[in-house]
Amino acid sequence: MDKLLTTEQVAERLNVHVNTVLRFIKDGKLPAARVGKEYRIKERVLLAFIGDGPAPHTGALVIAVANQKGGATKTTTSVNLAASLGKEGKKTLLVDLDPQGGCAVSLGLDTSELNLTIYDVLVKRDLDISKIIMETDYRFELAPSNIDLAGAEVELMQILSREGILKRRMESIRNSYDYIIIDCPPSLGILTVNALTAADTVLIPVACEYMALRGLKMLFDTISNVRAATNPNLNITGILATKYDARTLNSREILEYLQALCKRENIRMFEPVVNSSVRFIESPRYAKPLVNMHPELDGAKAYQLVAQEIING
Ligand SMILES: Nc1ncnc2c1ncn2[C@@H]1O[C@H](COP(=O)(O)OP(=O)(O)O)[C@@H](O)[C@H]1O
Ligand SMILES: [Mg+2]
CATH class of the missing domain: 3.90.105 (Molybdopterin biosynthesis moea protein, domain 2)
Structure with a gap:
């Protein structure tokens, strides 16, 4: 430390x-x-x-969890990673950038009752992001969203240099955290571009199921475009295979494809693979991240190992 x-x-x-x-x-x-x-x-x-040392990386490492495919396990990965980093004693903020508000929902919070969300931070110039941040019971904090955010795509179109709004709004809190995780929406629109512009690095979860690879090239193209336009230093943390079921040929083929892709493109493939487990589907019903509810289960262990890999760089 x-x-x-x-x-x-x-x-x-x-x-x-x-x-x-x-x-x-x-x-x-x-x-x-x-x-x-x-x-x-x-x-x-x-x-x-x-002037007596290497240039520092100041403030939080900002990780965007992105994959425009719905059901790619972005929210599950974001929540369990935030909770795992919290368990490791790292000060962590989870920013929900999906209008579905899945992060809050999976923690048992009713998003329809929230007065202020990340939407207000994006569209209101005077609102400091710290005003919307809430504590959770799991050693990380949450900047929640709700359906209001669906309107942001249109409203942000009116604003100049709209790709950098989230980055600018996060500036004031960046030094208060070790990690900021951004859960992206299932599209490559302006919200995801804001996340990629604000981020140091992208973590790409891929669910090992039918059609999982569709759209992956488009995601890589978007990352390249963001690098060219607004964020030349954007890294890729790695690809995380999830919902893996070794009994199905499809799962095995997707995992092999991802491993080959990572080798070819020199991208990290996270060593732990998150197995498919109904426990993940159940855990939001108990309003608890799986790593807190059942830390001993395979899937929970995988997320905790991923968090450790991230901490170790
Ligand atoms: N390892 C897993 N095994 C089985 N189901 C999972 C796993 N991880 C997530 N899920 C389930 O898959 C669905 C989609 O996950 P979610 O995280 O909401 O994806 P996204 O945010 O990318 O749309 C959810 O119902 C979730 O509970
Ligand atoms: Mg989601």
Whole structure:
């Protein structure tokens, strides 16, 4: 873990008044995390600020979970990954960017009663994203969505440089988390493009079932387009095979295809494969991520291993 410094400690090292440090922070020159009324600065960040260390990756690693195919297990993956990272002690935010509001629903929250959601953050200039963030019972926080977000596609079309809105709105909280997971909607529209623009990296879940590979090329094309237009540093974290059923030829063939694709394109294929299990279908009914409800099950273990692979880089 990176050592965290107080503003006083930083002032001492820089040999300046503490107010000067606060000004550096306010001006965005020195990235810092807010802890209550105070700030904490990562030692690594300070060294880079002084020019004495590698350029830091400041703030949260932002991971978009994307695949425009409905049922590709984006929401299941996002929720279980957020919960797994939380269990590892990582400060994690899950951003629901799907108008279906699946993240909140699978945690037992009634989204129709939410006054403010990610939709308001996207379309209202003055609303800080921290205002919509809620605690969950599973050691991660949630920026929920509901059906209001369906209107955002149209409303965002009116706004200039609309691809970067989510990125800009997340700027103020980025330093407060270790990981931000974005659950994308089942389309390659402006919402997914916003997620890919805001993200450092994309995780692509692929359900090993009929027609799973359809559209994968279009997703890769979209990632290339986003790299060319708005986010040249966008990485691919990897492909995660899910709903795998070794008894079916179809599942085995899809897994083989994905493994070959990853080898050819030099993309990471996550070692753990998430098996098909009815427990995943049941878990939203109990309003609990599977990794919290049944951590001992194969599928839950797989997500926890994926989280560890992500933490280890
Ligand atoms: N490993 C799995 N085995 C069986 N069913 C799964 C698995 N993972 C997810 N599911 C189920 O598949 C359906 C689609 O998953 P979901 O995460 O909602 O996909 P998406 O968000 O991509 O549309 C849900 O009913 C979910 O419970
Ligand atoms: Mg979903």
